[in-house]
Amino acid sequence: MRDAYSVETVRAAERELMARLPPGTLMKRAAAGLAAACAGTLGRVRGRVYGSRVVLLVGSGDNGGDALFAGAYLARRGAGVTAVLLSPERAHGAGLAALRSAGGRAVAAPGAVVEGAPVDLPALLGRADLVLDGIVGIGGRGGLRPDAVEVWDVVRDAGVPVVAVDLPSGVDADTGEVRGVAVRATATVTFGAHKPGLLLAPAREHAGAVHLVDIGLGPYLAGTAPVARAPRHADVARLLPGPSAESDKYRRGVTGVAAGSARYPGAAVLAVAGALRGGAGAVRYAGPAADAVVARFPETLVSAGPPSAAGRVQAWVVGPGLGDDRAARETVRDVLAARVPVLVDADGLRLVDVERVRSRTAPTLLTPHAGEAAALLDGVPREEVESARLSSARELARRYRATVLLKGSTTVIAGPEEGPVLVNPTGTGWLATAGSGDVLSGLVGSLLAAGLSARDAAAVGAYLHGLAGRRAAPLAVATDVADALRPVWRDVAEGPRRPPRGREEGARGET
Numbered sequence: 001m002r003d004a005y006s007v008e009t010v011r012a013a014e015r016e017l018m019a020r021l022p023p024g025t026l027m028k029r030a031a032a033g034l035a036a037a038c039a040g041t042l043g044r045v046r047g048r049v050y051g052s053r054v055v056l057l058v059g060s061g062d063n064g065g066d067a068l069f070a071g072a073y074l075a076r077r078g079a080g081v082t083a084v085l086l087s088p089e090r091a092h093g094a095g096l097a098a099l100r101s102a103g104g105r106a107v108a109a110p111g112a113v114v115e116g117a118p119v120d121l122p123a124l125l126g127r128a129d130l131v132l133d134g135i136v137g138i139g140g141r142g143g144l145r146p147d148a149v150e151v152w153d154v155v156r157d158a159g160v161p162v163v164a165v166d167l168p169s170g171v172d173a174d175t176g177e178v179r180g181v182a183v184r185a186t187a188t189v190t191f192g193a194h195k196p197g198l199l200l201a202p203a204r205e206h207a208g209a210v211h212l213v214d215i216g217l218g219p220y221l222a223g224t225a226p227v228a229r230a231p232r233h234a235d236v237a238r239l240l241p242g243p244s245a246e247s248d249k250y251r252r253g254v255t256g257v258a259a260g261s262a263r264y265p266g267a268a269v270l271a272v273a274g275a276l277r278g279g280a281g282a283v284r285y286a287g288p289a290a291d292a293v294v295a296r297f298p299e300t301l302v303s304a305g306p307p308s309a310a311g312r313v314q315a316w317v318v319g320p321g322l323g324d325d326r327a328a329r330e331t332v333r334d335v336l337a338a339r340v341p342v343l344v345d346a347d348g349l350r351l352v353d354v355e356r357v358r359s360r361t362a363p364t365l366l367t368p369h370a371g372e373a374a375a376l377l378d379g380v381p382r383e384e385v386e387s388a389r390l391s392s393a394r395e396l397a398r399r400y401r402a403t404v405l406l407k408g409s410t411t412v413i414a415g416p417e418e419g420p421v422l423v424n425p426t427g428t429g430w431l432a433t434a435g436s437g438d439v440l441s442g443l444v445g446s447l448l449a450a451g452l453s454a455r456d457a458a459a460v461g462a463y464l465h466g467l468a469g470r471r472a473a474p475l476a477v478a479t480d481v482a483d484a485l486r487p488v489w490r491d492v493a494e495g496p497r498r499p500p501r502g503r504e505e506g507a508r509g510e511t
């Protein structure tokens with residue numbers, strides 16, 4: 001798992017560690033890691049550090065200090081380093097001295113000049129190979145302030161690669177929200193631990209590739225809870241269900257799918273496609289699209305009556321393409337009365353009653369996109385859910401006493417109890433295609449039927465679905481996503497493959 005901790009937790013851990021170390025040690029560790037990452041970037045964009053030109057954007061706190069010390073390292077390796085100070089009188093003193101003694105120089109940002117001609121920022125940045133964003137880190141509040149926006153506009157127009165120090169300045173470290181203007185970085189070098197904002201959209205889109213520098217916080221974070229966790233391949237591989245020697249199709253789990261309508265038979269077909277690829281032993285379909293389902297997937301057990309008459313299942317998926325007529329309403333009610341885990345998606349979400357969900361004893365999993373979540377949250381604007389995914393998913397889970405998988409640019413999973421949310425690290429915008437959500441609901445329902453908890457089923461399903469979307473891209477349609485589930489399942493189950501002996505050398509030689 002990649003764990004992300006709140007600013008409060010990171011600061012507490014830093015305090016404990018700092019008390020055991022000589023002053024300045026942590027900042028020097030951070031800056032050394034930052035400089036190494038910047039040297040790597042310069043190697044790629046310029047071929048070497050020596051002779052390259054680096055501009056530091058330096059704010060008034062320790063984030064600027066990190067940038068100044070890293071600038072000093074780069075200056076010692078022969079880079080021409082200029083620090084642009086947003087608040088010259090408050091810039092980190094020791095960092096500034098280190099930069100100057102290494103041969104770097106500092107200028108006041110245009111908005112901070114008290115006398116003399118202001119620096120020609122466009123010219124300075126026009127010559128730059130790399131910019132370090134040390135405007136603000138975990139001490140930041142709100143979007144960039146006007147003087148910082150002015151500087152950032154010039155950097156953005158210059159098109160120079162930007163390495164953000166700890167966080168892209170202007171994003172909210174704890175929530176991933178971006179309220180105002182924020183730096184867009186090529187890469188972010190973060191210290192000690194990931195911050196939730198580095199995992200969650202929209203802030204995540206500002207961070208670029210994220211590198212974590214170990215400054216020794218590990219032991220001081222060990223006993224504390226992360227705010228968000230992003231699973232990795234190995235975490236998902238551990239949870240994948242598979243047959244044992246004694247398995248039969250019923251023991252592997254039967255997934256029930258109550259989806260589709262005369263108007264939307266395709267949603268039933270796609271949900272069944274996902275369910276057939278989720279590790280359960282069989283799929284039962286109950287509803288009016290049985291002919292379309294069997295025509296495409298003859299392995300499905302179909303019935304036209306209510307779900308409760310379809311035979312035993314270990315989990316239900318209800319909602320995709322159901323419509324909103326009386327029959328749809330009746331289907332949702334019928335499924336929610338089952339004493340097995342239930343996943344509610346799409347049209348089903350418009351028909352659920354909050355008290356009925358809260359009073360269920362078996363787990364319920366809601367899988368809204370932002371629009372559906374907004375409606376479930378009493379009609380808050382959709383944009384509000386998109387800009388505050390973490391709190392929206394948590395609030396929904398709390399209100400409905402259910403597990404919530406909030407879909408979209410970052411899929412977030414929140415449980416009804418306190419505790420870290422899960423953030424899905426896979427996925428691609430190509431998944432924003434009609435019916436891909438239906439595939440996801442079937443897949444996750446099947447994982448529930450195979451015995452995973454709602455939280456694990458949601459995490460594993462979102463992870464595999466995201467990988468399948470990437471594999472099926474570009475121009476993926478929902479059917480392609482379902483077809484790609486088998487190869488990505490195999491990849492995750494088998495783990496990273498080592499190249500055959502002798503190939504490693506060759507591969508290195510080629511790059």
Ligand SMILES: NC(=O)C1=CN([C@@H]2O[C@H](COP(=O)(O)OP(=O)(O)OC[C@H]3O[C@@H](n4cnc5c(N)ncnc54)[C@H](O)[C@@H]3O)[C@@H](O)[C@H]2O)[C@@H](O)CC1
Pocket residue numbers: 014015018026027028030059060061062063064066135136137138139140141142143144145148165166167170191215
């Ligand atoms: N505490 C520690 O032990 C360590 C901290 N480190 C660095 O220190 C940073 C935190 O330093 P600070 O607590 O000094 O805080 P920051 O440097 O993140 O920011 C605080 C300063 O930024 C200004 N500011 C706040 N919001 C702003 C906005 N929206 N636009 C422009 N300016 C804004 C504030 O007036 C304040 O002076 C971390 O992000 C990290 O880079 C690292 O050196 C590692 C060790």
Ligand SMILES: Nc1ncnc2c1ncn2[C@@H]1O[C@H](COP(=O)(O)OP(=O)(O)O)[C@@H](O)[C@H]1O
Pocket residue numbers: 346369406407408409410411427428429430431432433434435436437438439440465
């Ligand atoms: N910008 C995006 N980046 C990554 N994934 C996305 C993006 N937009 C949508 N998705 C994913 O695509 C799927 C779409 O599901 P949904 O909105 O329910 O569509 P539909 O109802 O047409 O099936 C979800 O898994 C969602 O997380």
Ligand SMILES: [K+]
Pocket residue numbers: 063133134135136137164165166167168169
């Ligand atoms: K920063």
